[in-house]
Amino acid sequence: MESTRRSLPQLLTDARRWFEDGLLSAMEATGATPVSPTQAQLFAVLDDHGTTVSELARRTGVTRQTAHQAVHGLVNAGLLVQLPDPSSARRRLIRRTAEGERAHRQATAILDRLEGQLAERIGKGAADALRAALEAPWGEPPASAR
Amino acid sequence: MESTRRSLPQLLTDARRWFEDGLLSAMEATGATPVSPTQAQLFAVLDDHGTTVSELARRTGVTRQTAHQAVHGLVNAGLLVQLPDPSSARRRLIRRTAEGERAHRQATAILDRLEGQLAERIGKGAADALRAALEAPWGEPPASAR
DNA sequence: TTCTAATGTCAGGCTGCCTGACATTCCTGT
DNA sequence: ACAGGAATGTCAGGCAGCCTGACATTAGAA
Numbered sequence: 001m002e003s004t005r006r007s008l009p010q011l012l013t014d015a016r017r018w019f020e021d022g023l024l025s026a027m028e029a030t031g032a033t034p035v036s037p038t039q040a041q042l043f044a045v046l047d048d049h050g051t052t053v054s055e056l057a058r059r060t061g062v063t064r065q066t067a068h069q070a071v072h073g074l075v076n077a078g079l080l081v082q083l084p085d086p087s088s089a090r091r092r093l094i095r096r097t098a099e100g101e102r103a104h105r106q107a108t109a110i111l112d113r114l115e116g117q118l119a120e121r122i123g124k125g126a127a128d129a130l131r132a133a134l135e136a137p138w139g140e141p142p143a144s145a146r
Numbered sequence: 147m148e149s150t151r152r153s154l155p156q157l158l159t160d161a162r163r164w165f166e167d168g169l170l171s172a173m174e175a176t177g178a179t180p181v182s183p184t185q186a187q188l189f190a191v192l193d194d195h196g197t198t199v200s201e202l203a204r205r206t207g208v209t210r211q212t213a214h215q216a217v218h219g220l221v222n223a224g225l226l227v228q229l230p231d232p233s234s235a236r237r238r239l240i241r242r243t244a245e246g247e248r249a250h251r252q253a254t255a256i257l258d259r260l261e262g263q264l265a266e267r268i269g270k271g272a273a274d275a276l277r278a279a280l281e282a283p284w285g286e287p288p289a290s291a292r
Numbered sequence: 293t294t295c296t297a298a299t300g301t302c303a304g305g306c307t308g309c310c311t312g313a314c315a316t317t318c319c320t321g322t
Numbered sequence: 323a324c325a326g327g328a329a330t331g332t333c334a335g336g337c338a339g340c341c342t343g344a345c346a347t348t349a350g351a352a
Contacts, residue, residue: 007190007257008264009165009183011280014207016158018284023155037155038339044153054299061160066340068301073338090299090348111153118154122282129275134157136268138164184308200330212309214332219307236317236330298349306341311334318329 019114026110033077033099035107042070043079043096043104050083050093079103165260172256179223179245181253188216189225189242189250196229196239225249 020037027034035043045051045059057067071094074080079100085091096104119127166183173180181189191197191205203213217240220226225246231237242250265273 005277006281007165007183007187007254008261008277008280009162009169009257010187010190011277012158012162012165013183014284015280016155016162017207019153019155019158036338037153037159040153041156044156052299053301061163062339063341064298064300065302065342069339072301088299088349092300108153111155115154122279126275126279126282129272130279131151131154131157133268133272133276133279134154134161135152136272138160182307198330199332208308209310210329210331211311211333215308218332234318234330238331294352296349296351299347301345301347303344304342307339309338310336312336313334314332316330316332318327320325320327322323322325 019111022114023107023110026113027103027107030106032106033079033103035079035103037111039070039074039079040104040107040111042067042074043100043107046080046094046096048095050085050095052085052091052093056094074100165257168260169253169256172259173249173253176252178252179225179249181225181249183257185216185220185225186250186253186257188213188220189246189253192226192240192242194241196231196241198231198237198239202240220246 016037023037023040024034041060042056045056051059053068053071054064056071057064060067062070071080071082075082079097081095081097082092083095085093115127115131118130122130162183169183169186170180187206188202191202197205199214199217200210202217203210206213208216217226217228221228225243227241227243228238229241231239261273261277264276268276
């Protein structure tokens, strides 16, 4: 009787995997510098006038060190650059390179297309509802769950 | 104007993190053997008469090796046991131990509670829509995304 | 000026996932 | 009957994304 509903965390993971695989294989197919969703996210929260690693960490909800590491990879890949912040010597601003722009735009386009395909499959209404539900602020899990 | 909608993969990750953190901290608070969502998922797809590692791998959508590793951890933690399958010498059936039962039931209960809290926050309708959308079969990302 | 906070970075660790490689054990077709 | 292919379980090694700890440097506030 399959009383066991699949757990939401698992469902969420499956969905994410679908996007992730789709993104990677699509980018790979175009020969563009591949960008993982995690990296794409970094791009997404980057603003045009340059952003510090710490700020990126805050925006993406990870530690400074993790953000640093992600940025480092992208810098190595030639998609980002770090330049000194004229207003403060301890800060280093992160900016996209031209190639970074390109990769970011492409990744975004592919994700949009995937979302479109999802809408086709489950219906536009359902897809919108999914997004709406996920966009609710998650914050931290209420301790009241104990 | 924040034209940058957050990407679905990222939203999915945030949501998953919320559940994951909630689950871990809740289990930790009770002093029970902590079970990660990944491990909980393993329990969820385990049937009562015993299941092989390969079968678990299929059900969870990961490789045999990954499943093996997860099972190994749970066996070490005393939540699962492997016993020889009387019907075939190359197979080893995985079963829950008594403690495994307990941990599984508790994890499931906590996840339900978290889902309930989610429903409170975003509305029952939205929560149900979320689940419904996620339960659509994800299959593989269509190559047509290239 | 001195003390605290913010920033960037290095080092090391964990988990979940993967591929490769094997030894065993079954099963099927000839 | 048996050879060869498929299934099963495992070990080994790798990679990405996270995390904590520890530091040096620089800004800013007291």
